[in-house]
Amino acid sequence: MGERPGDVALAEEAHQCGAVEHGHGADAVGLEHPRRLPDGGGRADADERAVPVVGRPLDGVQLRVHGDLRSATVTRPWTDRTVDGSRRTGPEVPIGSTTTPGTVPGVERGRVRSRWEVPTPALLVDLDVLEANLARAAALVAEGGVTLRPHVKTHKCAAIARLQLEAGAAGLCVAKLGEAEALLAAGVRPPEGFLLTTPVHGRLRDRLAALATPSRAALRDRLAALGAGPGSGMSVVVDHPEQVESLRGVSGGAPVRVLVDLDVGLHRTGVVGPERAAELARLVASTPGLAFGGVQAYGGQWQHIDDPDVRRDAVGKGMAVVADAVDAIEAEGLEVGVRSGGGTGTLAADLELGVLDELQLGSYALMDREYRDALGRDPDLGDGGDWGQALWVQSTVVSANHEGFVTVDAGLKAFATDAGEPVWPAGGGRYAFFGDEHGLLTVSEHRPLRLGDRVELVPPHCDPTVDRYDVIHLVRGDEVVDTVAVDARGRSQ
Numbered sequence: 001m002g003e004r005p006g007d008v009a010l011a012e013e014a015h016q017c018g019a020v021e022h023g024h025g026a027d028a029v030g031l032e033h034p035r036r037l038p039d040g041g042g043r044a045d046a047d048e049r050a051v052p053v054v055g056r057p058l059d060g061v062q063l064r065v066h067g068d069l070r071s072a073t074v075t076r077p078w079t080d081r082t083v084d085g086s087r088r089t090g091p092e093v094p095i096g097s098t099t100t101p102g103t104v105p106g107v108e109r110g111r112v113r114s115r116w117e118v119p120t121p122a123l124l125v126d127l128d129v130l131e132a133n134l135a136r137a138a139a140l141v142a143e144g145g146v147t148l149r150p151h152v153k154t155h156k157c158a159a160i161a162r163l164q165l166e167a168g169a170a171g172l173c174v175a176k177l178g179e180a181e182a183l184l185a186a187g188v189r190p191p192e193g194f195l196l197t198t199p200v201h202g203r204l205r206d207r208l209a210a211l212a213t214p215s216r217a218a219l220r221d222r223l224a225a226l227g228a229g230p231g232s233g234m235s236v237v238v239d240h241p242e243q244v245e246s247l248r249g250v251s252g253g254a255p256v257r258v259l260v261d262l263d264v265g266l267h268r269t270g271v272v273g274p275e276r277a278a279e280l281a282r283l284v285a286s287t288p289g290l291a292f293g294g295v296q297a298y299g300g301q302w303q304h305i306d307d308p309d310v311r312r313d314a315v316g317k318g319m320a321v322v323a324d325a326v327d328a329i330e331a332e333g334l335e336v337g338v339r340s341g342g343g344t345g346t347l348a349a350d351l352e353l354g355v356l357d358e359l360q361l362g363s364y365a366l367m368d369r370e371y372r373d374a375l376g377r378d379p380d381l382g383d384g385g386d387w388g389q390a391l392w393v394q395s396t397v398v399s400a401n402h403e404g405f406v407t408v409d410a411g412l413k414a415f416a417t418d419a420g421e422p423v424w425p426a427g428g429g430r431y432a433f434f435g436d437e438h439g440l441l442t443v444s445e446h447r448p449l450r451l452g453d454r455v456e457l458v459p460p461h462c463d464p465t466v467d468r469y470d471v472i473h474l475v476r477g478d479e480v481v482d483t484v485a486v487d488a489r490g491r492s493q
């Protein structure tokens with residue numbers, strides 16, 4: 001059977017990794033994909049293509065768009081070069097729509113292909129597992145009588161944000177204004193808007209000088225452009241009077257909802273003590289263009305405590321701080337509309353303690369090795385604290401010249417490196433960073449790996465790993481059902 005145009009990228013990659021003679025056909029892989037930790041050691045010995053191709057599209061080829069720009073089909077003529085050097089060209093073939101929100105220029109959409117054919121290193125999200133995580137969170141918060149405002153800093157991806165909204169979230173959290181801008185540009189419109197969880201000024205002591213009128217005005221303009229205010233739903237947090245001042249008059253119309261960020265022991269952001277919380281709330285309430293909306297309290301230091309009792313006690317002490325602050329603010333005659341905070345690790349404790357009424361879970365959607373290690377020790381819960389591993393980095397064996405280990409094409413650039421090494425659950429071999437572009441994977445005779453084989457690894461830390469990739473391949477079982485942009489990648493401003 002002749003090669004298909006869609007094989008070009010695959011063939012190119014196979015060539016790069018020296019695996020042309022193996023191919024990577026889906027049908028040849030024969031892997032099972034159990035829900036949590038699918039077999040990552042896929043390899044292909046045979047392929048339906050009689051002649052392996054190592055070509056690329058014709059240089060300077062023009063993409064043609066058919067239809068109106070909302071539902072366009074894009075076609076292109078194609079050419080491939082076979083390994084014997086001959087060239088083949090073919091007619092125009094559809095390569096999908098490029099105008100859907102979230103579409104990545106140059107990335108084909110709408111085609112079904114094997115998960116084991118993506119160019120590696122690649123970021124994959126298992127949709128079945130993701131959906132199960134979203135459904136579980138929705139059920140737990142509903143049962144606890146609180147609302148969920150998922151944090152999109154974990155995935156930075158409009159397609160996943162949409163799934164979170166479909167699963168019942170009314171609002172979303174962002175860590176930076178740029179994330180909200182990117183998701184808005186991709187068409188994400190949460191009914192209850194975005195909450196910017198990082199104090200909006202951000203640059204207190206060292207940058208006070210820079211907070212002169214121009215930059216303050218620029219910040220105001222950005223918020224105004226996002227349609228700050230209820231309705232558009234851009235809410236912000238503050239932890240200092242200077243920040244409140246910088247937002248004075250930010251909205252000529254509906255006031256911007258502002259939460260007071262409380263320090264619950266992490267000391268990263270947040271006001272210290274109930275008196276300061278009450279003072280700041282009063283200031284917000286009396287500043288034109290702003291509306292006091294409640295408090296935020298996030299304890300990052302508790303999230304990965306692996307003993308559930310110790311974790312719960314720590315959260316309990318922090319929630320006492322929140323309760324004191326709420327009392328002090330209410331004593332000023334102000335209404336605390338929302339108590340927002342919490343993460344994946346503290347979900348059970350937050351629901352039990354009942355102080356927070358809006359939860360900002362982020363990692364629960366994708367999960368990572370660090371969280372699996374911490375929550376997996378809870379005797380009442382299953383693997384990973386009952387959250388499935390949806391996020392994977394797929395990598396290819398690019399060198400296999402030694403006993404006991406092979407080299408894969410995912411190294412320091414493929415993972416965030418703050419939280420130790422990735423793991424390879426399917427094979428049991430140990431991964432070690434082997435330079436910018438490479439990783440070392442130990443193998444045993446029971447689990448041999450050959451050149452061109454694919455493995456899927458659990459990233460140590462999900463958020464900063466995702467931020468290293470332009471696209472996520474959304475997979476269901478063996479199939480890539482879509483390739484979507486990491487829309488807010490690099491939007492850290």
Ligand SMILES: Cc1ncc(COP(=O)(O)O)c(C=O)c1O
Pocket residue numbers: 151154173197298300303341342343344345360361362363364
């Ligand atoms: C303010 C805030 N809220 C929520 C989250 C989400 O936490 P997790 O990823 O642990 O669920 C984070 C993560 O860093 C955060 O900084």
